[in-house]
Amino acid sequence: MLMTQAPPRSLREAWPALAGLSAVFLFEMLDTSILTVALPTIGRDLHASTTALQWATGAYTVVFGGLMLAFGAVADRFGRRRVMLAGLVLLGAASLATALVASVGQLIAVRAVMGVAAAMTTPGSMALAFRLFEEDRLRVRAMTLISTVGLAGLAVGPTAGGFVLAVAPWQALLLVNVPIAALAFAGVRSGIAADDAAGLHRAPVDVAGALLGTATIVLALVAPTLFVGGGAGSWGAWAATAAAVAGAVLFVLRERSARHPLLDLGLVTRPLVSSGLAFKAAAGLATAGLGYLVTLHLQLAWGWSPGLAALGMLPQVVVLVAGGALVDPFVRRVGLERAAWLSAAAVVCGLGVYGLLGRSGYGWVAVALVLVAAGMRVVGVVAGVNVLRGLPEERTTVGAALTDTVTQVASGAGIAVAGTVLAALFAGDVAAPSWTARQAAQFQDAVTVGGLALTALSAALVGWGFARARRP
Numbered sequence: 001m002l003m004t005q006a007p008p009r010s011l012r013e014a015w016p017a018l019a020g021l022s023a024v025f026l027f028e029m030l031d032t033s034i035l036t037v038a039l040p041t042i043g044r045d046l047h048a049s050t051t052a053l054q055w056a057t058g059a060y061t062v063v064f065g066g067l068m069l070a071f072g073a074v075a076d077r078f079g080r081r082r083v084m085l086a087g088l089v090l091l092g093a094a095s096l097a098t099a100l101v102a103s104v105g106q107l108i109a110v111r112a113v114m115g116v117a118a119a120m121t122t123p124g125s126m127a128l129a130f131r132l133f134e135e136d137r138l139r140v141r142a143m144t145l146i147s148t149v150g151l152a153g154l155a156v157g158p159t160a161g162g163f164v165l166a167v168a169p170w171q172a173l174l175l176v177n178v179p180i181a182a183l184a185f186a187g188v189r190s191g192i193a194a195d196d197a198a199g200l201h202r203a204p205v206d207v208a209g210a211l212l213g214t215a216t217i218v219l220a221l222v223a224p225t226l227f228v229g230g231g232a233g234s235w236g237a238w239a240a241t242a243a244a245v246a247g248a249v250l251f252v253l254r255e256r257s258a259r260h261p262l263l264d265l266g267l268v269t270r271p272l273v274s275s276g277l278a279f280k281a282a283a284g285l286a287t288a289g290l291g292y293l294v295t296l297h298l299q300l301a302w303g304w305s306p307g308l309a310a311l312g313m314l315p316q317v318v319v320l321v322a323g324g325a326l327v328d329p330f331v332r333r334v335g336l337e338r339a340a341w342l343s344a345a346a347v348v349c350g351l352g353v354y355g356l357l358g359r360s361g362y363g364w365v366a367v368a369l370v371l372v373a374a375g376m377r378v379v380g381v382v383a384g385v386n387v388l389r390g391l392p393e394e395r396t397t398v399g400a401a402l403t404d405t406v407t408q409v410a411s412g413a414g415i416a417v418a419g420t421v422l423a424a425l426f427a428g429d430v431a432a433p434s435w436t437a438r439q440a441a442q443f444q445d446a447v448t449v450g451g452l453a454l455t456a457l458s459a460a461l462v463g464w465g466f467a468r469a470r471r472p
Contacts, residue, residue, distance in 0.1 A: 007134045011141055014132055018142060020187020022149040024084070024125040027091065027180050028118055030153035031060070037161040038170040045170065048104035058225060059108045063115030064122070065408040066218040070210040071119045072127075072401025073262050077205060079195030080124050080131075080397050081188060087120025088185045095177035114177075121184075123401035128192055130388045130396055131199075136336060141328050143381045148324035155317045158310070201394040209254050209262035216247030220409045224416030227423075263398060271471040272337075272390030273399070276383040277406050278465030279344040282458040283376045283383075284407040286347045289414030289454040290354060290372055291316075293447055294365060296422070297358065300435075301443050315366045319373035327378055336389075337469055340382045344462045346375030351458055355451025359444045414454060421450040 008014035039053050048056070075083040094113040101107045129142045164172050219240050226237035255261040268274060291313075298309040331339045350371030357364035384403050391399040425446040428439055435443070 008132060008138070011138065011145065014142070014191060016187050017132055017191030018129070018145060018187075020184045020189075020191055021125040021129050022146045023180050023184035023187060024088070024121045025146050025150035026153045027177055027184070028122050029150035030157050030180075031114065031118075031174075031177060034153075034157035034161040034164075034173050034176070037158045038165055038173050041165060041170045042104075042107070046101075046104045046107065048107075052104045052108070054225070056104060056107050056111055058222075060111040060115040060118070061408070062218055062221045063112045064118040065221045065405060066214045067116060067119035068123055068401040068405050068408075069213050069217065069263065069398065072123045072398035073201075073205060073210065075120075075124055075127070075397040076201040076395055077203070079200065080128055081192050081195050083397075084121050084124040084128070084188055085185060087117045087124075088181045088188070090120065091117035092178050092181040092185075095174050095181065098171045098174040101171065110174075114174075119401075123397055123404055126384055126400040126403070127388070127397040128188070130385065130400075131393070132192065136385065136389065137328070137332065139385050140331050140336070140381060143385060144324045144327045147381060148321065151320045151324075155321050199394060203260035206255075206258050206260055206262035209251065209258055212247060212251040212254055213262060216244055216251050217405060217409065219244035219247060221412050224412035224419070227416040227420050233423075263402065264395070267391055267395060267399075268402070270390045271468050272386045275465040275469035276340065276387035276390070277403065278461045278468065279340050279379050279383040280387075280403055281406050281410040282344050282461035282465070283347050283379045284410035285414040285417075285461070286351050286372055286454060286458045287376050287414070288411035289418045289450070290351060290368065292415045292418045293354070293422075293450055294358075294369065297365070297443075297447055298362075301440065301447070302362075312362065312365070313369065316369040316373040319370050320377055323374055323377040327381055330378060331382060336382055336386055339378055340386055341462065341466045341469060343375040343378035343382065344458075344465065347372050347379065348375075348455060348459045348462055350375065351451060351455040355448055355455050358451060359447055417453055417457065418450045421453060422446045425449060 011018060035057060039056070042048060042056065043053050071083065071087075091114060094110055094117060097110050097113075098107075101110060125146060126143060129146055130139050133139050133142060161173055164176075223237055223240035223244055226234055226240055252265065255263055255265050268277070294313065295309060298304040298312045304312060334342065350368045350373075353364060353371060354368035358368060384400070387403050388396050388399050422443075426439065426442045428435075
C-alpha cells in the first residue's frame with residue numbers, strides 16, 4: 001500500500017502531501033475560471049473568432065475529460081505518484097509555453113497539452129489522498145480540505161483574473177500555473193512515499209479499450225456544446241451523440257471480452273461504486289444545468305448587469321466554499337452512506353424549487369442555489385470516498401478517474417438539456433437586446449420545463465443510486 005510505515009493519524013501529520021494535492025485541485029478549478037474573464041482580451045489580441053475562442057477553453061475540457069480514464073488505468077499500473085509528478089512537469093512546461101503564444105491555434109494546442117497534464121494529475125489527487133489514510137473519517141476530512149482549496153480558486157478566479165488583466169497581459173493568467181505546479185510537485189514528492197510495486201495493478205493496459213473509452217468520452221463532451229450552439233435540430237450534435245452511444249456500446253463489449261480490461265465492469269456494479277457514481281452524476285447534471293439557466297435568467301429575462309448577476313450567484317459560491325466546515329460533522333452524525341443519498345436528494349430538491357418557483361422572484365432562485373450547492377458540497381466528497389471504498393486498493397486511481405469522468409459527462413449533459421429545451425421553446429435570438437412579450441413568456445416556460453426536466457433526470461439517478469446503495 002502506498003504510504004509511510006505508520007499512516008498519518010491526523011491531517012497535520014500529512015500536511016506536505018495535502019498541500020501538494022490541494023495545489024493540484026487548485027490548478028484544475030482556477031485554470032478554468034480565471035481564463036474565462038480574459039476571452040474578450042484574447043480574442044482582440046490574437047484576432048480570434050468566436051468559434052476559435054470556444055475551442056481555446058473547450059480543448060482543455062475535452063482532452064482532460066477524454067483521457068482521465070486511460071491515465072487512471074496507467075497510474076494504477078505504473079505508479080500514481082510517478083504519473084502525477086510527470087503530469088506536473090508537463091503542466092509547468094505547457095504553462096511556460098504560454099509566453100510564446102502568437103496565434104489562437106498555438107493557444108488551443110497549449111490548452112490541449114494542459115488538458116493532458118490535468119488528466120494525469122487530477123484523478124490522482126483523490127486516489128492518493130484516499131490511500132494516504134486508513135480511517136474513513138480522515139479520508140473525508142482530507143478530501144474536504146482539498147476540494148475547499150479548489151473551490152476557493154473557482155470562486156476568486158474571475159475576480160483575480162480581472163485584477164491581473166488590469167496590470168498585465170493575459171498570458172500572466174496561465175503563467176500562474178507554474179508556481180502552483182512547483183508547489184504541488186514539492187508537496188507530492190516530499191509528502192508521499194514512492195510507489196510500492198505490491199500496491200500496483202499488474203495486468204497489461206488494454207490499449208483498444210483505452211482508445212474506445214477516450215473516443216466515447218470526447219464525443220460525449222463535444223455533443224453538448226453542439227446542442228447548445230445549434231439547438232435540437234443540429235444534425236452534427238445528433239451525429240456526435242449517436243457516435244458516443246455507439247462508442248459506449250463497443251467499449252462495454254470490449255471490456256466484457258478483454259482478458260485484461262481497462263475497466264472491470266464487475267467492479268462498477270458493486271453497490272458502493274454504482275451508487276456513488278449515480279449520486280455524482282446527479283450532482284454534476286444539476287449544478288451545470290442550474291448554473292447555465294440561472295445565468296441566462298438573471299441577465300436576459302430580468303435584465304441584470306453581468307456584475308449584478310455575479311452577485312446573484314454569490315449564495316452558491318458562499319455555500320460551496322464555506323460549507324466544507326460542515327461536511328465532517330454531518331458525515332459523523334449520519335454516516336457515509338446516508339450522507340451520500342441525503343446530499344444528493346438536496347440537489348434534486350434545489351432543482352425542483354427552481355423549476356417550480358424560480359420565475360416567481362430571486363428569493364426562490366437563491367433558495368435553489370443554496371440547496372444545490374449544499375448538496376453538491378457534501379456529495380462531491382462523500383460519494384467519491386464511497387466509490388473508492390468499494391474498489392480494490394490497486395484500482396483506486398482508475399476509480400477516481402471514473403468518478404471525475406462521470407461528473408464531467410453529466411455536467412455536459414446538464415448544459416445540453418437546458419440549452420436544447422431553451423432552443424426548442426424560445427423563438428428568435430435569445431441574446432437580442434429586447435424581447436417581445438411572447439418571447440419573454442417563452443423564456444419563462446423554457447426555464448420551468450428545463451428546470452423540471454433536470455429535476456426528473458437527477459431524481460431518477462438519485463433513486464437508482466439509493467436502491468443500489470441498499471443492496472448488501
